[in-house]
Every structure is written in C-alpha cells, then in structure tokens.
Amino acid sequence: MAKKTAAQTSRRAVIDDIRKKQKGAERRRGFAIVGVCATIAVLIVVAAAYRPVKDWWDERKFNDVDLAxxxxxxxxxxxxxxxxxxxxxxxxxxxxxxxxxxxxxxxxxxxxxxxxxxxxxxxxxxxxxxxxxxxxxxxxxxxxxxxxxxxxxxxxxxxxxxxxxxxxxxxxxxxxxxxxxxxxxxxxxxxxxxxxxxxxxxxxxxxxxxxxxxxxxxxxxxxxxxxxxxxxxxxxxxxxxxxxxxxxxx
Structure with missing residues (x-):
C-alpha cells in the first residue's frame, strides 16, 4: 500500500478540521434553536399566567369589602x-x-x-x-x-x-x-x-x-x-x- 504524502496528510487534516468546525457550528445552532424555543415557551406561559395573576392582584383588596x-x-x-x-x-x-x-x-x-x-x-x-x-x-x-x-x-x-x-x-x-x-x-x-x-x-x-x-x-x-x-x-x-x-x- 502506497504511503500518504505529506501533502495528502495535510489536506486530510484540513478537511477533518473543517468538518470538526462544521459539526461544532451545527451543535451551537441546535443549542441556539432549543434556547430560543425554550424562551418562547416560557414567554407564552408567562403571558398566559399574567392576566389571571394581575386580575387576582387587582381584586385582592376587595376580598373583605362589602358589595355596597x-x-x-x-x-x-x-x-x-x-x-x-x-x-x-x-x-x-x-x-x-x-x-x-x-x-x-x-x-x-x-x-x-x-x-x-x-x-x-x-x-x-x-x-x-x-x-x-x-x-x-x-x-x-x-x-x-x-x-x-x-x-x-x-x-x-x-x-x-x-x-x-x-x-x-x-x-x-x-x-x-x-x-x-x-x-x-x-x-x-x-x-x-x-x-x-x-x-x-x-x-x-x-x-x-x-x-x-x-x-x-x-x-x-x-x-x-x-x-x-x-x-x-x-x-x-x-x-x-x-x-x-x-x-x-x-
């Protein structure tokens, strides 16, 4: 089997390095997407909870107040x-x-x-x-x-x-x-x-x-x-x- 030349070895290293960086970038993009989705989900939950909580907060002062x-x-x-x-x-x-x-x-x-x-x-x-x-x-x-x-x-x-x-x-x-x-x-x-x-x-x-x-x-x-x-x-x-x-x- 023919031995790889120094040029081939160097080229392979460059390709491996590029692939490694691409995988890293893909992982970061995946983490970013998950992070954005999680943030949106939290915001949706907060928005859904905000109105009932605010209504409760605004009304609490009337708890012991007579209707009249x-x-x-x-x-x-x-x-x-x-x-x-x-x-x-x-x-x-x-x-x-x-x-x-x-x-x-x-x-x-x-x-x-x-x-x-x-x-x-x-x-x-x-x-x-x-x-x-x-x-x-x-x-x-x-x-x-x-x-x-x-x-x-x-x-x-x-x-x-x-x-x-x-x-x-x-x-x-x-x-x-x-x-x-x-x-x-x-x-x-x-x-x-x-x-x-x-x-x-x-x-x-x-x-x-x-x-x-x-x-x-x-x-x-x-x-x-x-x-x-x-x-x-x-x-x-x-x-x-x-x-x-x-x-x-x-």
Whole structure:
C-alpha cells in the first residue's frame, strides 16, 4: 500500500478540521434553536399566567369589602327605568333576535339545556367568552340580575377590577340569591348606552313577586356612569330574583 504524502496528510487534516468546525457550528445552532424555543415557551406561559395573576392582584383588596363599598356611590347611577316586555317566546338555538332595548332585557330567546340559560356558576365574562344575547335573555327570564359594561368600561383596568370584584361577591351555583352575571355590551349588539353611561343593571320583572299575568311583565334598567356596588345592592333588593317570570328555574 502506497504511503500518504505529506501533502495528502495535510489536506486530510484540513478537511477533518473543517468538518470538526462544521459539526461544532451545527451543535451551537441546535443549542441556539432549543434556547430560543425554550424562551418562547416560557414567554407564552408567562403571558398566559399574567392576566389571571394581575386580575387576582387587582381584586385582592376587595376580598373583605362589602358589595355596597365597591365602586362609586349610588349617585353614579340614574333613575331606574321600566318598559313593557318585548315578548317571551322560545326560538330555535342559533337564530338571531333583534332586541329593542340597549342592553337586552326581555324578549324572545333560545331554550336549550347547557346553552340557554347559561349555567349559573360563572359570573364574569370578557368579550371573547360572552354568551349570545339570546341565551342571556333566558337567564334574565329566570330572575338573574345582569350587570352590563360597555367598551369604554372594558378599556378601564380599574373599572374591570371592580366589576370582577362584584362578580366575586356572588359565588356558587345553587343559591338563587346569587343569580347575577357581569357581561359586556358590544358595539355589534345594538345601540350604545346613553351618553356618559357605561354600566347598566337589568332585570326582567314579572310585575311583582308571584305575579303570573304576562301583560304586567317589565324590562327594568338602571344606567350608571361607573360601577356602583351600592346602587347594585339597592337594585337587587328592589328587584329580587323572585320577581321574575320563572324564579325557581336555574
């Protein structure tokens, strides 16, 4: 076998050195890619956790605060308004109902187990998760007080913290006194609230506890410039869940 020349040996060494450097560079690129992916994964986890943690942090100061002490004074809300019910028929799930009220209070609505009415346990909803109006109106028929907030309130972190805190005062899924939901009223839903008003409390009244004459049913609304636990407490005392067309249904 012919011996390798010095030139061949040198060339082989250069090639081996190049390959060694290439492998090293590939390993470094692999480590860099893994590092970037790990960093992105951590950032995703942090971003996902940030909102719940911030919400908890913002709301913690209300833990031992009475409902009436959350938000502004009752004077932030106007006079309670009433008008005749818009109807009470069940319509197929998925069909759209045009409501004359802003926000919707009474009227035709969906009726499907697990969809409409919406389950009681969840109290606060963001725009991304809010149930359809046709489902929420069925909740209203069952005696739920609904606290609506518009997009101006949704953009105010302090206002949202107060709304979440109020929702937290109504725990559980079986005590009917806690029939309450906090939901957004969106631009796509219909007419905006009156000028300067960003919160609305609504209730579907039977016309008095135990009233069975459908002609006496009323849509009850109170608008507020800011959320007021004091006004909400008074509103719910004046219009309890028992004053609704179907008070014993969840």
């Amino acid at each position: 002490a959350i938000g502004g004074p009752a004077s932030a809300c106007g006079e309670i308004q009433t008008k005749p019910s818009e109807g009470q028929e069940h319509v197929p799930t998925g069909s759209q109902v045009t409501y004359q009220s802003s926000p919707a209070v009474t009227g035709n609505h969906w009726n499907e187990a697990g969809v409409a009415p919406v389950a009681m346990e969840k109290k606060f909803y963001s725009a991304e998760e809010r149930p359809e109006l046709e489902a929420l109106v069925h909740n209203s028929e069952h005696g739920y007080t609904i606290v609506w907030y518009d997009e101006t309130a949704a953009a105010d972190s302090a206002e949202l913290a107060e709304l979440r805190a109020i929702a937290g005062k109504f725990p559980g899924d079986s005590n009917m006194r806690y029939k309450m939901k906090v939901v957004p009223w969106l631009e796509s839903d219909g007419e905006p609230f009156p000028d300067g008003q960003h919160i609305a409390y609504t209730h579907w009244s039977a016309g008095g506890e135990g009233e069975t004459d459908a002609s006496k049913q009323l849509a009850v609304t109170q608008y507020c410039s800011e959320v007021s636990g004091e006004a909400l407490k008074s509103f719910m005392e004046k219009y309890p869940y028992l004053d609704s067309p179907e008070p014993t249904a969840m």
